[in-house]
Amino acid sequence: MNAGLITAATGLTSPWSLNVAIIMIVCNLFAVAIGRFAIQKRGVGPALPVNVPGLFEGFGWAELLATASLGHILGAGIILGLGGTGAL
Template identity: 65%
Template sequence: MVYTTLLGAVTATGITTPEWSLNVAIVMILCNLFSLAIGYKAIQKSGVGPKLPVGLPPLFSNFGVPELIATACFGHVLGVGFILGLGNAGLL
């Protein structure tokens, strides 16, 4: 009962999401790069899991699959927040 009331209240507000465009892609890419930089500096025990199957520059010497998945997940969550916020503000 409560869930249907909350769902009705949320759908009645008319929240719209921006359509996919180059600006939306740029915001998502920047958020992922930002989270990659934060993750590289913040992850304390890097290189514990499996290595990436591609060659990396020496800067990312201990950056493996777990670190990539963690930073990409954080980057997408951050990107969705930015895209929804900028879209509702009318900037995208």
């Protein structure tokens, strides 16, 4: 198979920059805020080993991992979308 064809099919990703980091942080905070109100039974599993700010109150490991995973999925989609359009 032609190497140029494979390169054209994969597309380009945005290099890391401060804008990419800010987008990922905002997406993760947005996902935590959604999880704060959407998760009905918080703190059922193991608790976090550190004192946490008010936004994370009642969050355990399961809630933190779930919301951070959602935040990274949202962030990756937004970064790839903005990078593909040239806006990033």
